[in-house]
Amino acid sequence: MKKQLQPIDAEALLQEHGFKKTPLRIMLLEVLSLSPIPLAVKTLQRKTKKVGADPSTMYRALNAFIEAEIVQAITVDKTKVLYELVQTKNHMHHIVCDSCNTVESIPFCVKNIDQQAINMSRLFKKIYSHQLAFVGTCRKCLRTVR
């Protein structure tokens, strides 16, 4: 059972949010929508090199999308920032491979988890959201001897 990747109508999405349909922004959304995993800025630059945008332009686009809640940034370790489309349908969590660093997003929900956390907390009274990340070894790396 493979994950279905529905390609997004990037132009429509840009329009809905009042953005102009520029080559970079269109391609950026397409690349993100076609990726089964969250992507680093470097990867995005490589995958959109056809439109040849400046790094600053890339960051501005990503930040605009984050502001508009089209895209979200996730941080899996101290330094690595990855971007992915916001999935409105299901709430996603992540698994990172400790060997090749691939990150997979998985729809996943633990019932009452926010309430359980509140119950343990001394300082908090209200929780809006949570992030859950797993670290493991992907099938491919398990196969590779190292």
Added chain:
Amino acid sequence: MKKQLQPIDAEALLQEHGFKKTPLRIMLLEVLSLSPIPLAVKTLQRKTKKVGADPSTMYRALNAFIEAEIVQAITVDKTKVLYELVQTKNHMHHIVCDSCNTVESIPFCVKNIDQQAINMSRLFKKIYSHQLAFVGTCRKCLRTVR
């Protein structure tokens, strides 16, 4: 029921790991052990300013501690890196306040969560650990009108 903070024997800990007992490293471990929340580098610099260490020295000490698994770094959002002592006794998760950014660590465990994640995953076969972070509003900020 307040959280008990057992002050650590910093010198013993350094010795166990073959580190030299320098003023910065001793104080750093003491500060971390006395904090109920993970701390940013800036905060650590402020709290250890009595020993007046260079930022590079601070980073080298933190990285050495991470390498030795005495300390762990957590990243709650795109940019913010926080450090805390590794809690061997209980596995901790975090709640971040969306208003004042305070981070609280809470002992917390969801049964079978790793297995549940594996079951949802297409790419992963083995999970070693997970991190769970909540975003909410702390009691103090809930009281403050803004």
Added chain:
DNA sequence: ATACAAATGCAAATGATTTGCAATAACATA
């Protein structure tokens, strides 16, 4: 007391991300 390795301070390098500004491209509308 001596000697060796680890830890430090300082300055400079790095690397990711942001910003100012002038030029350009997209869009609305006339």
Added chain:
DNA sequence: TATGTTATTGCAAATCATTTGCATTTGTAT
């Protein structure tokens, strides 16, 4: 279709956190 407004872009420079090289100092074992 032409035109004006505004968002978007490229470029260069600024920022900011973190790392590194190197000479010096400090801790520790002998």
